[in-house]
Amino acid sequence: MNVRRIYLPERLKTIKLAEGESLIAYCQNQPATITSVDPVYRGNRASFGLARANILIIKSQRHLTLFDGNSPVRQYPVAIGKPSTPTPVGNFAIATKIMNPGGVLGTRWMGLNYDTYGMHGTNAPWLIGQMVSNGCIRMHNSNAEELFALVNLGTPVYIRD
Numbered sequence: 001m002n003v004r005r006i007y008l009p010e011r012l013k014t015i016k017l018a019e020g021e022s023l024i025a026y027c028q029n030q031p032a033t034i035t036s037v038d039p040v041y042r043g044n045r046a047s048f049g050l051a052r053a054n055i056l057i058i059k060s061q062r063h064l065t066l067f068d069g070n071s072p073v074r075q076y077p078v079a080i081g082k083p084s085t086p087t088p089v090g091n092f093a094i095a096t097k098i099m100n101p102g103g104v105l106g107t108r109w110m111g112l113n114y115d116t117y118g119m120h121g122t123n124a125p126w127l128i129g130q131m132v133s134n135g136c137i138r139m140h141n142s143n144a145e146e147l148f149a150l151v152n153l154g155t156p157v158y159i160r161d
Contacts, residue, residue, distance in 0.1 A: 050151065074150070078129075079122070086135060090114070091158055097109070106121020110147070
């Protein structure tokens with residue numbers, strides 16, 4: 001990719017232009033240096049998550065903790081399933097990741113490998129910390145976006161009472 005860089009010489013900073021003359025038109029007629037810039041390849045963006053990430057959700061405390069191995073990295077408040085549609089307990093993994101699913105799912109969806117349950121953002125952030133969902137784990141959109149970037153497909157998810 002070629003980039004054209006124009007430097008404003010000292011003599012142009014003090015130039016007096018005639019009435020109606022444009023400094024931009026004057027600058028466009030000046031010679032410029034052409035520099036070649038090579039883009040840096042950064043690999044697959046999806047592989048930048050934590051290498052040993054795993055997630056622990058404690059339903060009674062209504063929080064989700066992201067671990068890198070055995071070290072806690074982040075902790076987020078969540079909403080869980082209501083008594084008639086409880087959040088399942090068990091060991092799962094992230095099976096799907098979708099950006100901007102929209103509606104009640106907020107800005108990110110991380111589906112579990114169990115039925116249609118998952119972790120996602122919300123369009124009702126005032127309900128975080130309560131038992132209101134149909135079994136999914138709801139998060140603030142900003143937290144769901146951060147978690148989405150830190151985990152990969154296959155990340156273990158442990159849900160406990």
